[in-house]
Amino acid sequence: MNKDSSIALLAQRLRADAQRLSPGERLPSSRALTERYRVSPVTVSRALALLTAEGVVVTRPGSGTFVSEHAARRAPARPADFSWQSVALGEGPGGTETLAALLTPPPADAIALSGGYLPLALQPLRALAAASARAARRPYAWQAPPLAGLPELRAWFAAPVGAEPSDVLVAGGGQAALSITLRAVLRPGEPLLVESPTYQGAITAARAAGLRPVPVPMDRHGVRPDLLAEAFARTGARAFYCQPTFHNPTGTVLAPGRRAPVLAAARAAGAFVIEDDFARHLALAAPPPPLAADDAHGTVVHLASLTKATVPSLRIAGITARGPVGERLRACQLVDSYYPARPLQETALELVTSPAWPRHLRAVSAELRARRDALALALAVHLPEAVPDTLPGGGMHMWVGLPRGTDDVALADAARAHGVTVGAGRPYYPAEPPAPRLRLSYNATPTAEDLAEGVRRLARALRSLPSWDAS
DSSP: OOHHHHHHHHHHHHHHHHHHSOTTOBOOOHHHHHHHHTOOHHHHHHHHHHHHHHTSEEEETTTEEEEOTTOOOOOOOOOOOOTHHHHHHOSOOOOHHHHHHHHSOOOTTSEESOOSSOOGGGSOHHHHHHHHHHHHTSTTTTSOOOTTOOHHHHHHHHGGGTOOGGGEEEESSHHHHHHHHHHHHOOTTOEEEEEESOOHHHHHHHHHTTOEEEEEEEETTEEOHHHHHHHHHHHOOSEEEEOOSSOTTTOOOOOHHHHHHHHHHHHHHTOEEEEEOTTGGGBSSOOOOOGGGGOSSSOEEEEEESSTTSOTTOOOEEEEOOSTHHHHHHHHHHHHHSSOOHHHHHHHHHHHTSTHHHHHHHHHHHHHHHHHHHHHHHHHHHOTTSEESOOOSBSSEEEEEOOTTOOHHHHHHHHHHTTEEOEESGGGOSSOOSSOEEEEESSSSSSHHHHHHHHHHHHHHHHHSTTOOOO
């Protein structure tokens, strides 16, 4: 059981205990609760803090925890009728279920071959704690930051692109940066060209903004420029979303010979290229420069995030855009949220400018390489039917083909029943998938042995499907 669920479960039990007591009665001591429920003192403290916030209990230093005078038992209320909201809300954005599944921790007894963040063992927790402490001591750490972000942090995001710091907007994470950009450059009802397959969150964000994702096929060398130009001409689209470096889910890197044709196709159409550079800091070797580095005309809007290479809650990203589109981006963020919290920006700046940052990236690179190789070996030994499209040079994911006729969604469900979580390929396509695929992540499991065991469980799940043909 993860920490949050154990806190919630204990709070539920203590809430029930409080309801059996009278207002003003004392709850058992923290030590007694720790022994009774066999949880840590931290879990007890967090559960009591939750009940205090709810007004169920009050804590009196030196005396203990007591049932609140305002926590009198209430008569059960009649069930509320929320059916009217279905009419008022109308059609929802759709696609959020699969996105939420990506962010939901796997069951405690499952091996995770699906996930988008570094495991605890690879997260720079000590470096972040030190950075946060230094940031909190800055004189203006809790004051409002400049609307576009801290100047030093903007300069850090601008450097890989060869842009000016004034071209950068600091946003609250990669997903927020993507949503802001889509709304800044497109209007509801318009088409958005996307690689096929592509990141699930991009499809969901596009549809939530009222856009129509239009697939552009890609191969082992990235998006096909000829089909991209054809899609621009056919749809009149004004933007193309892509991940040229360590593409999610395939791990593909756009071939050098395709970079200029992709930019030329967009410029000929008078369209933007939205470059999602989410995995640059997860490279196993030196990555190619951003596509934006080849662009002098403001065609590319470059998105870069710190979250993937650090911790899930360091939601800081940079949007680099040259020309009037930068002002449009700043206006969209201003309406949404004003700016990301300054303490988070200060912490991010302290982290990436510290000596610990390059050490952390080297350690992550070495460990991800070892895990990638372990997963590839496990597939070859235990599940040769699942063939990787490519051996990724960065990122966290491997895109594997399945035997023809396999239902990848059913396989993902069967895998979970066998104790391993994987990503079905179908949600990564904005239209019908050409063949069954799985996205397997090699970042989330603790050891190479866990990767091998996860593949063995996946093999058993595949062979349990009604469609499995042993021949």
